[in-house]
Amino acid sequence: MNLEKIMTDLEKKHPGEVEYLQAVREVLESIQDVMKEYPQFEAKGIIERIVEPDRVLTFKVPWVDDNGKVHVNIGYRVQYNNAIGPYKGGIRFHPSVNLSILKFLGFEQIFKNSLTSLPMGGGKGGSDFDPKGRSDAEIMRFCQSFMLELWRLIGPETDVPAGDIGVGGKEIGYMYGMYKKLTLEHVGVLTGKGLNWGGSLIRPEATGFGAVYFTQEMLATRGETFKGKKVVVSGFGNVAWGAVSKVTELGGKVIAISGPDGYVHDPDGISGEKIKYMQVLRASNQDIVKPYATEFPGATFVAGKRPWELKCDVAMPCATQNELNKADAEALVANGVFCVAEGANMPCTPEAIEIFHRAKILFAPGKAVNAGGVATSGLEMSQNSLKLNWSREEVDEKLHTIMRNIHSACVKYGKREDGYIDYVKGANVAGFIKVANAMVDQGVV
Ligand code: NDP
Numbered sequence: 281m282n283l284e285k286i287m288t289d290l291e292k293k294h295p296g297e298v299e300y301l302q303a304v305r306e307v308l309e310s311i312q313d314v315m316k317e318y319p320q321f322e323a324k325g326i327i328e329r330i331v332e333p334d335r336v337l338t339f340k341v342p343w344v345d346d347n348g349k350v351h352v353n354i355g356y357r358v359q360y361n362n363a364i365g366p367y368k369g370g371i372r373f374h375p376s377v378n379l380s381i382l383k384f385l386g387f388e389q390i391f392k393n394s395l396t397s398l399p400m401g402g403g404k405g406g407s408d409f410d411p412k413g414r415s416d417a418e419i420m421r422f423c424q425s426f427m428l429e430l431w432r433l434i435g436p437e438t439d440v441p442a443g444d445i446g447v448g449g450k451e452i453g454y455m456y457g458m459y460k461k462l463t464l465e466h467v468g469v470l471t472g473k474g475l476n477w478g479g480s481l482i483r484p485e486a487t488g489f490g491a492v493y494f495t496q497e498m499l500a501t502r503g504e505t506f507k508g509k510k511v512v513v514s515g516f517g518n519v520a521w522g523a524v525s526k527v528t529e530l531g532g533k534v535i536a537i538s539g540p541d542g543y544v545h546d547p548d549g550i551s552g553e554k555i556k557y558m559q560v561l562r563a564s565n566q567d568i569v570k571p572y573a574t575e576f577p578g579a580t581f582v583a584g585k586r587p588w589e590l591k592c593d594v595a596m597p598c599a600t601q602n603e604l605n606k607a608d609a610e611a612l613v614a615n616g617v618f619c620v621a622e623g624a625n626m627p628c629t630p631e632a633i634e635i636f637h638r639a640k641i642l643f644a645p646g647k648a649v650n651a652g653g654v655a656t657s658g659l660e661m662s663q664n665s666l667k668l669n670w671s672r673e674e675v676d677e678k679l680h681t682i683m684r685n686i687h688s689a690c691v692k693y694g695k696r697e698d699g700y701i702d703y704v705k706g707a708n709v710a711g712f713i714k715v716a717n718a719m720v721d722q723g724v725v
Contacts, residue, residue: 588611
């Protein structure tokens with residue numbers, strides 16, 4: 281495999297798609313040995329086929345705000361690869377959404393879903409709609425308009441979207457309502473549904489819980505646990521709150537969370553009532569980080585900065601892509617961090633990852649660490665097909681087992697001769713081999 285030639289060709293074909301090209305390069309760098317070991321992958325054009333999505337739909341999403349003003353956003357669905365199961369991946373509503381970001385997320389999703397061991401292909405979707413500051417009625421009208429186009433492409437055996445940034449239970453509900461009205465079907469076409477209409481227990485907190493279960497396994501490789509560890513988390517969304525809750529339960533102390541405008545440092549630890557306080561603000565679409573520092577004495581709001589400048593043992597970036605750069609990584613390492621686990625998708629830049637690898641600290645990528653979210657979505661799909669609901673304990677146990685297995689797969693494919701575990705390589709290789717073999721079996725389609 282000629283990596284540089286493949287990348288040069290892709291850059292020509294998809295100029296300016298920075299995040300997509302970054303994600304592809306990372307995977308291709310990891311699988312160079314695999315391509316030598318399995319010559320059939322080259323012969324069957326697996327790389328050329330896997331880097332391009334099966335199809336991309338873009339559509340207009342017109343909607344009317346509470347003042348009667350008409351707005352038009354762009355909607356997307358990227359159906360990347362369905363070699364091992366129906367397309368599966370979240371929907372993101374954020375003003376930064378563009379095709380490059382959705383292609384990077386969809387591409388990553390292929391390998392993440394493969395790692396879960398559940399039969400799910402990769403996809404992603406979203407819109408440049410900004411839900412911040414919008415009323416419930418506006419969000420509902422937007423979601424309905426979005427689904428008026430999307431419903432044609434999706435189905436419980438075809439493509440099963442879920443939430444992501446800006447899309448939680450409320451938005452899934454509004455989209456599901458419109459899908460049901462258009463198709464007359466009450467089926468498991470979206471995951472992250474409400475508990476009384478097909479959702480799974482644990483799904484809202486699954487990504488954060490799973491991330492912490494995975495990190496627990498990483499710490500165990502060095503004979504460590506979360507007990508007494510100082511943990512810094514970025515964001516305070518779906519992923520971050522689950523992670524903060526579980527870290528606290530396991531005896532760790534979360535000393536910071538963040539938002540786009542800065543971070544809050546609470547040396548006493550963010551737990552119990554403090555977490556509940558933030559959840560209430562989140563549910564009503566309000567700012568969290570600044571009010572937290574006013575509400576709880578001892579906490580400080582640090583405007584315009586990222587939390588990576590704090591001294592901590594474990595860092596969990598849980599907000600968005602490329603939010604932790606080389607300088608942040610250097611500061612973390614200088615301050616003694618020994619474990620970085622990506623709760624978000626691709627939050628660390630390639631230069632930051634290089635710093636972590638060089639310092640030989642524990643570092644694991646989002647596609648392994650945050651796979652608990654989609655794994656529990658897979659469990660929701662199973663419950664929908666079986667037409668029954670598993671208990672909280674059953675789902676949590678299955679999630680925990682899946683995360684342990686993903687960790688073992690990363691160790692199997694990522695352990696170097698000197699004993700250091702390259703989780704990036706481990707996750708990419710483990711995820712890739714299964715999908716590539718399925719593509720070989722199914723012919724050139
Ligand atoms: P949410 O929208 O619930 O939360 C995102 C958090 O990050 C919010 O606190 C948000 O602040 C903050 N944030 C968003 N953009 C930025 C930015 N540019 N700079 C700094 N902070 C920012 O999203 P999720 O928790 O669902 O997703 C977070 C990450 O985890 C994403 O990378 C997503 O792809 C990934 N992920 C999510 C899964 C899920 O189950 N939800 C599953 C697997 C991965 P504010 O609200 O103030 O904008």
